[in-house]
Amino acid sequence: MALEKYHEYYQALLARNSAYEGVFYVGVKTTGIFCRPTCSARKPKFENCEFFENVGHALHASYRPCQRCLPLSHPSQVSPLVRLLVDAVEINPEKRWKDKDFEELCVDASTARRQFKKRFGMTFVAYARARRMGIAMAQIKNGDKVINAQLDVGYESSSGFRDAFSRIMGAAPSRLDTPLLKASWFDTPLGPMIAIADEDALYLLEFVDRRGLEREVERLRQRIKGAIIPGKTPPLISLEKELTSYFSGTLQDFKRPIHLIGSSFQKRVWQALREIPWGQTRSYKEMADAIDHSRAVRATASANGANQLALIIPCHRVINTSGELGGYGGGVARKQWLLNHERRYNPLKE
């Protein structure tokens, strides 16, 4: 978002301008709460505001809904059904919703889906996941400092944050010889990303709100038969610099060593993906041809979707033969952004 827009939103916030209702939400860094533009609470200083154009972003950034202006459940803005479900999530924000939970509330899951989509631009399940991830990530971010301090004075495993992290990342190691991966959080212009690595190589890089991320992490944990804890390793430290360069258009090829977990077919597809140059695109069909499996277009597309190293293995550079974008794990809007970004900084076009 451009700075002028932030200032515009800030003026609307000071004026409690109801014309901006639903246009933006404001997260207050000092309290960790997010509000509607018209909230009656005292207005924060500009430098303490973070503006969001949708609820999901505010939740993923770990903000809690304000109790006064009820940005998610205000009666004049949402249907009774949406309100009921938002309240139910707040009672237990870490719950994973199953079909029977809807039945218990006498709510039709598909109606809930439709109404959430209409009001918040995301399904109820995505909403609940955003809230859950936001909480866990807030605990991880706070706890990161705690655990680093603890590591300095010797390992101590009792902090509450470790429990939160374990719920997403898997159990903390109980034995010293357990294989150990570390996870770091990075803020990018396209939203937060999480990366997982050991001392030598990267295993995963994904947008935090990627659908199925928790499952992906869990699968990784099972594959390594080990634990994933927050922290930094050399590949993660270098990656942070590389991501900054990537997003500023000065880095076109990630140099980090990577560790691929997948079938030999998947690995061939991923290798071929790495050979698509910056700023260019290929169709799924062309990818299948590139690995000499011209009839396996579907399998190629699904290997493409199973990529766990976003950006580094540039699966966003594969589009439909028709020229349409096709899908993207991190969302089609991000795919479009990445392709535009790479075209803008493409040296071949100069």
Ligand SMILES: [Zn+2]
């Ligand atoms: Zn408020």
